[in-house]
Amino acid sequence: MGETQPSVLILGIGNLLWADEGFGVRAVESLHQNWSFPPNVKVMDGGTQGIYLVQHIRDADILIVFDAVDYGLEPGTLKRVEGDEVPKFLGVKKISLHQTGFQEVLAMAEMMGDYPKHLLLVGVQPVELDDYGGSLRPQVKAQIQPAIEMALGYLIAHGINGEKRSTPLDEELTIACEHMVLSRYEAERPDDAMAYRKGDARIVAGEGWQGPEDFEAEIDEILHSQGQS
Template sequence: MDLKEKNTEILVLGSGNILFGDDGFGPAVIAHLTQNFELPQKVQAWDVGTAIQEILFDLILSEDLPQELLVIDVMDQKLKPGKIFWLKPEALPRQSSGFFSLHLPPTREMLLKLVKKGVNVWLVCCQLKQIPNQVQPGLSRPVAKAVLQASKEIYKILIGMKDFPN
């Protein structure tokens, strides 16, 4: 990772699989941010697809860490589809089994390790409408609308017009 070389203070990771409906929210937000806004030099925004855990693992092992980490993903919290909400890693449920897979969403434990290393970690989440059981690209209408809202909120934080949520 070249975070130190590029003086990265804020790393934004869009997580998800664009082939499975609303799971493509994270990559869609990264695409919208990078195509429609001029990001500050201190910011890197990466579409990490389904490789989120590999990236987090690399960060945990790295000495070159960002000050802030935003992970963008969908989540099912039984809210209105398309609702944007921000979470700290402590709010995520503990992993109930010893099972570990590099293809699962970011785990609480991995994110908390980064917090212990001094990184301010936020999850920018969107309430999904549905994730299909088979390949079906494309976001649902409410989640597609949420891409614009999340992008604007994140951009305002990245340029210092807005503080991180409390």
């Protein structure tokens, strides 16, 4: 009988719509486009799914995560973190809701007794997040290949080898959403004149709308009035 191969999950998480927040997803897309792996290795775009990823985490003996992480370092800096340190770094400075969700996923998997034996986080310090519909900044995009090399080296250290594709997969054959593949996402994005990138300028600059002074009180009042009707 041959030795059972470990189950490996290579996961990219993040939100493509917020510039450098999409680093993890773009990294895993590029990995899948250029490398193939044995059947015990799953390459997955986790997006912002949060707790919906828990079963995939539970099934993994080895987990590699690509993500944009606020390490408090120079923008564009790539950093690897391993083992028990991973949840700590994901939670030091949250830059998006998915990080809280992924911490919960790891905690849930641990409570269920199925925590990965080996865990690697490959994260990049973002340059820009507040750019709706924006793509990766050059400093962050330049770290995709080094991040992939970190992940491949980690796999090799655990006896798992990927194979470089002789020809990269066409974008429509990768794990990327056909509407969000990098080339289309960047080429078809409207310019500032067509789509203001930090909110609708007509609202932001206008005086016709302003947020509630006490949001919680307003919600309570709405709920109370609905209950009385």
